[in-house]
Amino acid sequence: MPFLQPLGHLILSFFEIVGRLSIFASKAVSHCFRPPFYPRLILKQMIEVGYYSLPVVGLTAIFTGMVLALQSYTGFARFSAESAIPNVVIVSITRELGPVLAGLMVAGRVGAAMAAEIGTMRVTEQIDALYTLATNPFKYLIAPRVIAGVLTLPVLVLVADTIGVFGGYLVSIHKLGFNPATYLKNTIDFMEYLDVVSGLVKAAAFGFIITLMGCYHGFNSKGGAQGVGSATTNAVVSASILILTFNYIITELFFSR
Amino acid sequence: MTDQHDVTQKSIRIKIRGLTKAFGKKVVLNGLDLDVHEGESLVVIGGSGTGKSVLLKCVLGLLKPDSGSIQINGQEIVGLNGNTMENVRRKFGMLFQYAALFDSLTIWENVAFGLMQAHGMPKDEAYKIAIEKLSQVGLGERFATKNPAELSSGMKKRVGLARAIATSPDTLFFDEPTTGLDPVMGDVIDRLIVQSVQELGATGLTITHDMDSAKRISDRIAMLYDGKIAWVGPTADIETTDNPYVHQFINGLLEGPIKISLTNSDRAAV
Ligand SMILES: Nc1ncnc2c1ncn2[C@@H]1O[C@H](COP(=O)(O)OP(=O)(O)OP(=O)(O)O)[C@@H](O)[C@H]1O
Ligand SMILES: [Mg+2]
Numbered sequence: 001m002p003f004l005q006p007l008g009h010l011i012l013s014f015f016e017i018v019g020r021l022s023i024f025a026s027k028a029v030s031h032c033f034r035p036p037f038y039p040r041l042i043l044k045q046m047i048e049v050g051y052y053s054l055p056v057v058g059l060t061a062i063f064t065g066m067v068l069a070l071q072s073y074t075g076f077a078r079f080s081a082e083s084a085i086p087n088v089v090i091v092s093i094t095r096e097l098g099p100v101l102a103g104l105m106v107a108g109r110v111g112a113a114m115a116a117e118i119g120t121m122r123v124t125e126q127i128d129a130l131y132t133l134a135t136n137p138f139k140y141l142i143a144p145r146v147i148a149g150v151l152t153l154p155v156l157v158l159v160a161d162t163i164g165v166f167g168g169y170l171v172s173i174h175k176l177g178f179n180p181a182t183y184l185k186n187t188i189d190f191m192e193y194l195d196v197v198s199g200l201v202k203a204a205a206f207g208f209i210i211t212l213m214g215c216y217h218g219f220n221s222k223g224g225a226q227g228v229g230s231a232t233t234n235a236v237v238s239a240s241i242l243i244l245t246f247n248y249i250i251t252e253l254f255f256s257r
Numbered sequence: 258m259t260d261q262h263d264v265t266q267k268s269i270r271i272k273i274r275g276l277t278k279a280f281g282k283k284v285v286l287n288g289l290d291l292d293v294h295e296g297e298s299l300v301v302i303g304g305s306g307t308g309k310s311v312l313l314k315c316v317l318g319l320l321k322p323d324s325g326s327i328q329i330n331g332q333e334i335v336g337l338n339g340n341t342m343e344n345v346r347r348k349f350g351m352l353f354q355y356a357a358l359f360d361s362l363t364i365w366e367n368v369a370f371g372l373m374q375a376h377g378m379p380k381d382e383a384y385k386i387a388i389e390k391l392s393q394v395g396l397g398e399r400f401a402t403k404n405p406a407e408l409s410s411g412m413k414k415r416v417g418l419a420r421a422i423a424t425s426p427d428t429l430f431f432d433e434p435t436t437g438l439d440p441v442m443g444d445v446i447d448r449l450i451v452q453s454v455q456e457l458g459a460t461g462l463t464i465t466h467d468m469d470s471a472k473r474i475s476d477r478i479a480m481l482y483d484g485k486i487a488w489v490g491p492t493a494d495i496e497t498t499d500n501p502y503v504h505q506f507i508n509g510l511l512e513g514p515i516k517i518s519l520t521n522s523d524r525a526a527v
Contacts, residue, residue: 117361121359124355124357125353125354125355125357126357126358126359126360128314128317128319128353128357129351129353129357129358129359130359131317131318131319131346132317132319132346132349132350132351132430133346133370133371133374133375133420134343134344134346134347134349134371134374134375135343135370135371135374135375136339136343140374
């Protein structure tokens with residue numbers, strides 16, 4: 001059966017990648033908890049990941065909140081259930097759309113940049129130079145990025161949640177004729193502690209995924225500019241797929257009972 | 258030979274035995290033996306793709322050999338892990354082929370990197386030493402706050418050299434220090450290398466395929482061919498040796514025992 005052979009290769013190489021990635025991830029995590037720490041580098045990365053992503057994430061969030069209100073109105077008006085719009089907006093934003101959209105945007109922005117930067121350092125022997133200067137690149141390059149990702153993404157998602165809900169509010173008040181006070185009151189009534197927390201847990205997980213993928217693909221890139229280019233692509237694609245996968249898994253863990 | 262004569266006088270800084278490294282089917286180093294003595298400057302010459310860089314990377318612990326032994330001052334370094342290897346590397350200085358300066362840092366931060374990161378020196382003290390080392394390689398203080406991208410490749414090499422000597426290492430490695438530079442700048446770098454090695458009293462291991470440069474900076478020369486050291490001897494002997502490999506290489510002859518394979522599969526089959 002000749003077709004089984006490529007299939008076997010595929011499965012083997014899949015496990016090889018999973019294995020490599022696990023080793024890389026456990027090394028990265030263990031260096032996050034062992035000195036020396038580089039607080040200034042962590043801060044720098046937090047600004048890079050968080051502050052500079054604010055415009056992108058903010059814009060994505062506000063339009064998502066707005067379109068959410070508009071679309072649910074079209075559907076709900078048929079059943080005279082317009083009053084459920086604040087509920088729909090707050091639940092979908094905090095549970096799913098806030099973390100996932102912020103995650104995907106940051107994966108495109110930050111994951112790509114990290115893969116390109118570290119990949120360039122790899123192919124220009126700067127990573128070898130770090131080793132020869134008795135500095136562990138896992139501590140100096142990777143740990144600060146991973147820590148920054150895990151700490152910053154939840155904050156970013158909180159901001160995205162707020163802006164997203166505000167987008168829904170804007171459309172509901174100015175276009176759909178809701179009463180501002182009632183809309184806000186309903187939003188707050190419907191806001192569940194668990195929804196927000198699950199969103200923040202997702203955000204931390206996504207922060208880990210994005211930075212890990214950026215670092216992994218950059219760190220293992222080879223072969224000059226082309227290698228760095230494919231490392232960048234792979235970092236974004238793999239981070240996006242993993243974000244959507246883990247989004248489902250975390251949702252399942254939190255809400256399936 | 259001369260080798261044994263030297264061993265009795267000086268202790269061995271780097272002792273390589275049976276070093277083997279292959280990438281897939283392609284055997285690059287094949288049971289290589291080499292000694293670098295305390296305080297000498299040894300240059301390894303050899304054609305492109307013969308594995309000079311691989312040899313250096315094995316000694317620096319950047320590549321893991323398939324088999325064989327590498328001892329630094331009597332300490333086996335093959336298989337050493339993170340922290341222990343870091344301690345060995347604290348006494349190393351390395352100049353990379355394209356300098357490999359950190360482009361997110363300024364020139365002085367590059368030079369001071371080892372001092373601040375690996376030796377925990379405070380910033381202002383490290384700055385002073387960085388400026389001093391920069392002036393040793395002929396770069397004034399006005400370069401200190403520039404970025405690596407603003408420098409020519411000759412200047413980058415000098416900064417790379419300043420970074421390599423900044424921590425006053427006892428062993429210095431140079432990967433093709435003059436390749437890609439004009440002859441004058443190559444000469445300048447060679448002089449700086451000789452001068453720095455002497456000032457530090459360090460041991461030097463250089464790889465190059467530039468014969469003029471090799472003669473200028475070496476006490477002894479070793480020739481790498483087919484994964485092994487084909488010849489090693491004092492620099493003065495290289496012109497007169499009857500070793501056919503050396504003869505062909507230094508005269509750039511097409512005829513001789515060195516086979517230039519044009520395809521990769523040829524080498525893999527060797
Ligand atoms: N990481 C690697 N993966 C696969 N093959 C490699 C790797 N590093 C080196 N090689 C192969 O090993 C051989 C020796 O490479 P090396 O860089 O040591 O040559 P070199 O003697 O330094 O040549 P040059 O003078 O051109 O720098 C080359 O044929 C190269 O293809
Ligand atoms: Mg080389």
